[in-house]
Amino acid sequence: MPDFAITSASKTCAACGKTFAPGDRIASFLLDDVTSVVRTDLHEAEAAGWQPPRLVLCRWSHTVPEKAETPAKAAKSAAAEMEEMFLALAAEEEAQGGSRAVLKYLLALALARRRLLREVKDTPGSWLHVKSGEILHAPEPAGMTREDLIDAAMKLSAPAKS
């Protein structure tokens, strides 16, 4: 099954242009740009007044880590962000169709690989969120081949424009 990791946050805020500092709260958006998925990051406090230029696939929040993360720590931070993304999508009822359902399913696979989710036996599409004990739903999107899923994962892993 395809794996992917999201691109890391930009160095600067898309709203005010300032460089993010360790400890800043960031609101991140994945925007669907038809041929690719674009990640945009801004100070959380500025997110309410920001007009996304494209369809928002997912919005999540995180804190800028201290500088010079080790590769292991950076991988852990990326997994924590993907967990936030998955929980944000799982909380939305209308995340059932199209790109969001594909994103949600790919995140479920990626989080299962990192042991943050566990597929519920005999209930395909149901996942145990290990940290909270909650059962969340992310079925395999109907009609998607393995190739389609790999394409979608590649699209999500594309480097951010900026």
Ligand SMILES: [Zn+2]
């Ligand atoms: Zn800002």
